[in-house]
Amino acid sequence: MDCSTYKRYHLHDFDSRGYLDHYFSDHSDMVFAEDSLKFPIEKLTKTFTRGHINGDVLIDMSVGSLVHHLYAACEFFKHIIVLKVNDRCIMELKRWLDSRTGAFHWRHATKHHVEIEGKRHQCEDKEDKVRSAAQHVVICDVEKENMTDPIVLPPADCIISAWFLDGVSKDKDDYVKYLRKFSRMLKPGGHLILIGSLDMTYYTVGKDRLHALKYDEDFARKALVGEGFVIDDCQVHKRTAVSDLIDYKALVFIVAHKEK
Template identity: 70%
Template sequence: MDSDSRKLYHVHGFDSRQFLEDYLSDKPDMVFGDDSLKFPIENLTKTFTQGHIKGDVLIDLSIGSFIHHLYSACEFFQHIIVLKVSDRCIMELKRYLDSRTGAFDWGHATKLHVEIEGKSDQFQDKEEKVRSTIPHVMKCDLEKENMTDPIDLPPADCILVAWLLDAVCKDQDDYRRYLRKFSRMLKPGGHLLLIGLLGTTYCKVGNDTIHAFTYDEDFASKALVGEGFVIDYCVTKKRTNVSELMDYKAIIFIAAHKEK
């Protein structure tokens, strides 16, 4: 596949609803459920329920307009600030948060989450809780020194980054540069949670082929340590599904904290 024809997520954008349908829906032919839904929910639930990652502000910097990765976080933070590079993704996410007609149905993910938590009777409460915990969905520019200029965000207790670095980094230097930016947004001792895909070169969304940065677990770990983070937990899961939509080899979850 010609790498020159691949689009950059943060430059060209993509069809945010098509992305949800292909990679995060409950359609019978959606084969990514174990990796895109279950793996993040399980690991984030486990991480947050240990009780040492909590506080006032969590900043979410993730690809697309999904919401299921914030279900656990909303129980441990007063405010979740969501940053998006695309107006289209902001509109899609706000449609859900405002309970508008035509919003993507996250019921299958909510059901999975409350079952993993062992709280199947709290389905409705979970969706209401996540909506009430997100006061702002904001546009950001990843290339600016202050990504939310002219607004200055408060230092975060935690930053959650799901699949964003995979889509916006062109090389290893980019990966380290963005980690450095995230570090500056964190309080001393603050936590960084990363979800990514290993060995990926592309992702298809509709008629578009999106660039993906190729890296492995060893690189990600060394990059974090090199930027002043201490890794508290790291787990990978090998891919088992079959699809030509994306060519990743495994999915990774890393929990780390910024050295004081």
């Protein structure tokens, strides 16, 4: 397939439920658990339990309608503000936040998180804490200077962005442009946590093949430093999944802070 025909996450009708089913479910044929579920949960849990990343406001700007990357963070922030690029992603996320019938089942991811914390029997408590913290779900437009216009968000103590830059950036200049916007949303000294896929060019959702920006670890590091961030941690996890749904070679997890 010609890559020029690939759909774009934020520009076309993105099947948020199909995305979750393909890459984050507990289906027996879902081969991405080690990469898309366990790796980010383990890295985020370790990062937040160190105790130096906390505050009043965390902004989440991640692809689709993900939840599992917020389990560790909900213990350390009073408010989680979730930004989404379309109503379909908001509706899917709010189904889970509001405990509605038919919501995506995240309990397998919750179990993995609480087992890491040594709190095996506290799944419901953990999910309730995420629901309590993530009270604000806001639509955004990545091309606007203020992405949430007309709403003006408070400066964030931390931003988490999982696979978002991979999907919205048409090229490396775009990636840097969006990093700059993230920086403006952060307090001086605030933290940015990025989860992304290295050397990826596409991912599949249903019958659609979607564009992904191809970049490597060196580019991500240089882009962050160029925008005034100091990298605190960078971990690369080589791909374990066998599937032609997506063509990444590794995952990257980066923690950085904005220079004061």
